[in-house]
Amino acid sequence: MTLQGLWQETRESGxxxxxxxxxxxxxxxxxxxxxxxxxxxxxxxxxxxxxxxxVREAFIRLSEAGLLEVRPQRGTYVVxxxxxxxxxxxxxxxxxxxxxxxxxxxxxxxxxxxxxLHELIERQRRCSETDDYxxxxxxxxxxxxxxxxxxxxxxxxxxxxxxxxxxxxxxYLSIPExxxxxxxxxxxQAIVDAIVDRDPAGAxxxxxxxxxxxxxxxxxxxxxxxxxxxxxQPSAHIMELSQ
Numbered sequence: 001m002t003l004q005g006l007w008q009e010t011r012e013s014g015x016x017x018x019x020x021x022x023x024x025x026x027x028x029x030x031x032x033x034x035x036x037x038x039x040x041x042x043x044x045x046x047x048x049x050x051x052x053x054x055v056r057e058a059f060i061r062l063s064e065a066g067l068l069e070v071r072p073q074r075g076t077y078v079v080x081x082x083x084x085x086x087x088x089x090x091x092x093x094x095x096x097x098x099x100x101x102x103x104x105x106x107x108x109x110x111x112x113x114x115x116x117l118h119e120l121i122e123r124q125r126r127c128s129e130t131d132d133y134x135x136x137x138x139x140x141x142x143x144x145x146x147x148x149x150x151x152x153x154x155x156x157x158x159x160x161x162x163x164x165x166x167x168x169x170x171x172y173l174s175i176p177e178x179x180x181x182x183x184x185x186x187x188x189q190a191i192v193d194a195i196v197d198r199d200p201a202g203a204x205x206x207x208x209x210x211x212x213x214x215x216x217x218x219x220x221x222x223x224x225x226x227x228x229x230x231x232x233q234p235s236a237h238i239m240e241l242s243q
Contacts, residue, residue: 001134003027007048016050021058023048028067028078029168030134035080035228039068065165080230081169086218089167094211096156097144098204103151105195105203113150114196117143121188128181136181137172143188170214170221173228178217187213 006023014022024044027033041055059076062068066085070076109117120143127136148157175181187210194202222229 001030001032003032003044004047006030006032017054017057020048020050020054021061024058024062025065025067025165028062029165030137030172031169031228033078035078035169037078039076039078041076065162067165081166081228082230083218083222085166086170086214089163089165090211090214092163093160093167094208096160097147097211098207100148100151100153100156101191101195101203101207102200103153104147105198105200107151108198109150109195113146114192116146117150117188117192120146121185121192124181124185124188128176128185131176133175133181136175136184140171140184140188147191167214169228170218173221173225174214174217178220179213184210184213 003023006026007019010019010023024033033039039059041052041059045052045055059068059070063070063076066082067079068076069079120139124136124139124143127133127139144160145157148154148160171179175184187206190206191203191210194206222231
């Protein structure tokens, strides 16, 4: 996957400014643009054949999102992954997603949404057969989005999207070796099963297990990819949470 490839994938979506922002964001999350890498407005503008103005605007937005660091007189760099930012994002996401799962089980989901969730899980399992990890990541996002929209909580999904950029980078790194696709698909199935059974406590518990999965893989990822993290070793707090 390349920056130009991601740009071509989104050629029909939105304005140039929004499209470029989303492509650069996904490039950072998917490690196309790696932590610590220096970025050039001119080079990116030439790569995707746009002017430098939308690149500059995207850099500002990505800096505000905590994904880029602009160093005066030195350049713009992809921020290394922060343990603290990952833990904070995971905490917020778990709180929202557990509430969504609880409400879905309590209120029930319509047949259309349940069918969509089942279909997404089946498509996720097929990604394991073809080692299509990029596609799985997209289907994982679609699953959680469909669940939130299924109970009329689009705002909950928007908030989740805003806070999870650093977390997404770790999630992307964790697939497939630290967190195999079949395990994640099984966790999704457990969430849906509890919702179908109208078991709010069970749905909350299943979602909590799913959202805490990253805590188990984070220490290993930090050891395997030390240059991608701000701190070279996992903190004692992370090691405690991962137990």
